[in-house]
Amino acid sequence: MTEDILSEVKKDYVLSKLREGERIDGRKFDEFRKVEIKTGLIEKAEGSALVKLGNTQVVVGVKMQPGEPFPDTPDKGVIIVNAELVPLASPTFEPGPPDENSVELARVVDRGIRESEAVDLSKLCIEEGKKVWIIFVDIHALDDDGNLLDASAIASICALLDAKVPASRFGVGEDFKLPINDIPVSVTSLIIGEKFLIDPSRDEMSVGDKTITISVGRNDEVVAIQKSGDYLLNESLFEEVLEKSIVAGRKIREEILRQCSKTC
């Protein structure tokens, strides 16, 4: 009950600020919160990253093992993205099998990585038709202060950038760095009437969960879109979101490169 009342108060505050053309934390409408990336935190994983996006925290671990390829891509590695929204991360998360929100989160992150062809899967074949590298990307939410999706996407690509293929451990040659071709960045906007806020915080999300995520790859190309939430979006607003998301995505990519080149 107190949660409900607080949420109503926050909602009014967010909306009244918005009428003055401001966000509650002073950010510009198209500005991300501060991104902090720490790679290599989990030594047992082949690659890992802890990402803070404002107060939202996610850790992603990458594990790899040889396995069977898909019949239609016998000479390519396999990548599987999974998300666990554990109850430690938010009072609204519950233990148990993944619900539709965590399934959607994992699939949207997966789509960004897959469709941008971020990982060069053709270099992950061990024996054609029999053995390829299977890459598991596991997203573990730690603190949901809004926009877990973009934080997870950043953490996933950073963990992949950090990853080494453990070939010697499985007796199939020398270890090598996971080949990465692109750095997809997902950009989520909260839609409020005819306005939108990029990278919404949890307080801003109290207005409603009407979002659109645009994943951007190299050359400003869009690699995935997902409208989420029960609302109607008008075409001109969509075009505006598209423009701003591409620019915001470019900035985050630079930030990832800057922080990851130092650590990995």
Add this chain to the structure above:
Amino acid sequence: MHKPERLIVDGKRLDGRKPDELRPIRIEVDFLKRADGSCYLEMGKNRVVAAVYGPREAHPRHIQDPTKAVVRYRYNMAPFSVEERKRPGPDRRSVEISKVSKEAFEAVIMKELFPRSVIDIFVEVLQADAGSRTACINAASVALVDAGIPIKGILTSVAVAKVDGTLVLDPMKEEDNFGEADMPFAFLIRGGKIESIALLQMDGRMTKEEIKEAMKLAKKGAMEIYQLQREAIMKRFLEEEEND
């Protein structure tokens, strides 16, 4: 399935369609006896059935909302609907499709008229051939009208794909598998005009200009599908009048 050398030859697609052409569509309203509203729809080789139950009492009670109806949407594929048998039950793909489709319908159903109740939309894919989620939305939309549930307008759904660098309307299986991008849309159509976007997804690689072009193409296709949905609904209610 092997990748054909080219998906577009002399401006024609593998099945002879032009880039801006839909597959043949057939709609049958009031297809099921028990459901409050229903529809059978074929879109190319897609064969889907949609049923609407409700508004009815929401069970279990804790899902009830005192201010409006709860909408549920279940997208389910029959095990025999695809080349390789699909294991029965929801997989991650079905869960996601159900979620985004439900949200699209929640935005157009006048939920406030039915507090504490539930409106169930069930769609079964009997045969899938790319674009099954769009076929299901088109069928569900007609089934909602058949059930007499108040809505802001008709939802009409269609996808656009990019194949061999060309944008094509309503992609079939080969174009979906081997194309460069796929972008499903659903629009709210009210008073014969496209008013807004209710569902929007994309995967692949597209420039912002291509996305705007895809939107135009999808709107053209949606208007054609809308006419067919409208005709099917009109036919059903005219028949009812004649039988009375």
